[in-house]
Amino acid sequence: MHTCLLEWLAEKNSIHYYSVSQRDLLNGGRDTGNDAAFVSQEVPELEAGETVTVSITMKNTGQTAWTPRGQFRLGSQGPADNVHWGLTRVHLSEADSILPGAEKTFVFDVTVPDADGLFNFQWQMVQDGEEWFGEKSELKQVISGNPGSFLDDCDVSTDWKSSAGLSLNETDQQQGNGCMEFSAGSTDEFKKVFSPAYNSFGAEATTELRFWYYVSDVSVHENSNQVELGSAGRPDQDEYNWNLTGLTDGWNYVTLKTSEANKMGSPDLGAINWFRIYRVKSGPVVSRIDAIQVIDTEVGPLYTLLVDGGDGAGNYPEGYQVSIEADRPPSGMKFDQWIIQSGNPEIADLSASSTTLTMGDSPALVAASYSEGVAVEEWISGEEVQFAIFPNPARTEITIAYILDRAAEVSVCLLDLSGRVVDKGTGNTSLAAGRSVIRFPLPGIQPGTYIVKTGIDGKSYSELLFIQ
Numbered sequence: 001m002h003t004c005l006l007e008w009l010a011e012k013n014s015i016h017y018y019s020v021s022q023r024d025l026l027n028g029g030r031d032t033g034n035d036a037a038f039v040s041q042e043v044p045e046l047e048a049g050e051t052v053t054v055s056i057t058m059k060n061t062g063q064t065a066w067t068p069r070g071q072f073r074l075g076s077q078g079p080a081d082n083v084h085w086g087l088t089r090v091h092l093s094e095a096d097s098i099l100p101g102a103e104k105t106f107v108f109d110v111t112v113p114d115a116d117g118l119f120n121f122q123w124q125m126v127q128d129g130e131e132w133f134g135e136k137s138e139l140k141q142v143i144s145g146n147p148g149s150f151l152d153d154c155d156v157s158t159d160w161k162s163s164a165g166l167s168l169n170e171t172d173q174q175q176g177n178g179c180m181e182f183s184a185g186s187t188d189e190f191k192k193v194f195s196p197a198y199n200s201f202g203a204e205a206t207t208e209l210r211f212w213y214y215v216s217d218v219s220v221h222e223n224s225n226q227v228e229l230g231s232a233g234r235p236d237q238d239e240y241n242w243n244l245t246g247l248t249d250g251w252n253y254v255t256l257k258t259s260e261a262n263k264m265g266s267p268d269l270g271a272i273n274w275f276r277i278y279r280v281k282s283g284p285v286v287s288r289i290d291a292i293q294v295i296d297t298e299v300g301p302l303y304t305l306l307v308d309g310g311d312g313a314g315n316y317p318e319g320y321q322v323s324i325e326a327d328r329p330p331s332g333m334k335f336d337q338w339i340i341q342s343g344n345p346e347i348a349d350l351s352a353s354s355t356t357l358t359m360g361d362s363p364a365l366v367a368a369s370y371s372e373g374v375a376v377e378e379w380i381s382g383e384e385v386q387f388a389i390f391p392n393p394a395r396t397e398i399t400i401a402y403i404l405d406r407a408a409e410v411s412v413c414l415l416d417l418s419g420r421v422v423d424k425g426t427g428n429t430s431l432a433a434g435r436s437v438i439r440f441p442l443p444g445i446q447p448g449t450y451i452v453k454t455g456i457d458g459k460s461y462s463e464l465l466f467i468q
Helices: 002-009 017-023
Strands: 036-042 050-062 071-077 090-091 104-113 117-127 129-134 140-144 167-169 181-186 189-200 207-215 221-230 239-242 252-258 262-264 272-281 285-296 303-307 315-319 321-326 335-342 352-360 364-372 386-390 395-406 408-413 421-422 428-433 434-441 448-454 459-467
Touching: 017 129, 117 408, 129 167, 189 285, 207 221, 285 448, 335 386, 386 448, 386 459, 395 448, 408 434, 428 434
Parallel strands: 303 364
Antiparallel strands: 036 050, 050 104, 071 090, 071 117, 117 129, 117 140, 167 181, 181 285, 189 272, 207 252, 207 285, 221 239, 221 272, 239 262, 303 315, 321 352, 335 364, 386 395, 395 434, 408 421, 408 428, 408 448, 448 459
């Protein structure tokens, strides 16, 4: 039977031929004896879109020789088998036989990713068809464009829970200002209920949970463990869950696909509010977590929109249309316009308090601005007169709006606080009954506080104006 199996595997050119022939798997098998140590690497500056030559040196610290026939290769990590750098494997040469104690330098070309995101340059020895083994190469991280928003950036400890005390580590994080740290031998490491729920805009077939996970000593890990992502705000209901394998001491970049997860109930990727990691241990361990993201690989990163003075804030993909609405104006003021303070969104109507914003390819902050206006109740032949000045504060020009119940002669001038005329304006202007406006340029006017004086058929009204 052993001979027949080997012949069949050879005919199929199976990657398992070497393992079956060398490890006596039909009779219980023998340990692979594989191990490796990272020695050094030469990696130039990684600029998005460029192709560069790199070298990585690994030492065989195991008991078996590395040969092409044995399917020994250098493989991409962070996550395993990623194609971000243009290849997933670097092969030995046909003549290579790297004996225990010897070193191998792999020299190869990579293309630096130019898409938005966070990309990890890291490699590890692998025996295809058998196992990953040994130390990983030194991690180099490339942030191309904007990596997008986080389910949790782990920069603050708010709402994080555990079966033991948690702390905020501000010295060994992978991004931002900190990471969450667990130090104990109990089971529950990290768990959190998110409020409000997080919309990943993801589909089950193409969404990934990504995060950094540090382990001080993987040898104390038992097999029983789970990562959970759900929408019920609690475990074991409407959740995706995975078993974590292949971890090494130190930081690990974890990528878990929802399409490959175990599923309980009907988890909603548009309303994520639960995350947990637990693991049974044989002793105390230090673990850390950082930079948790939920990303649909077809949609791309989500970017944070902040709305100052209005509604519509959230995390959205590029091109997504968001309804934004300004808060009710404070007493004595009225909505003026939307101001884009950062980012590159497009706002359909800057002067409308309720409008549509199209998200750009970066985080954005927009603010609702308000101007002071005054309605003055003075009676001319028994009729009411109203006027308003905007914007206020102003920079280069103001507009004075009038509502007149009959035609009138109107004048406008600008005074300083001592009453001295700073700008005489244009003199009398005839306005018809109803709504009218007069535009008043402010060329060369120094910043400060002034008085706008308007005359309506010989009666004067004044309002303070702030020039920036």
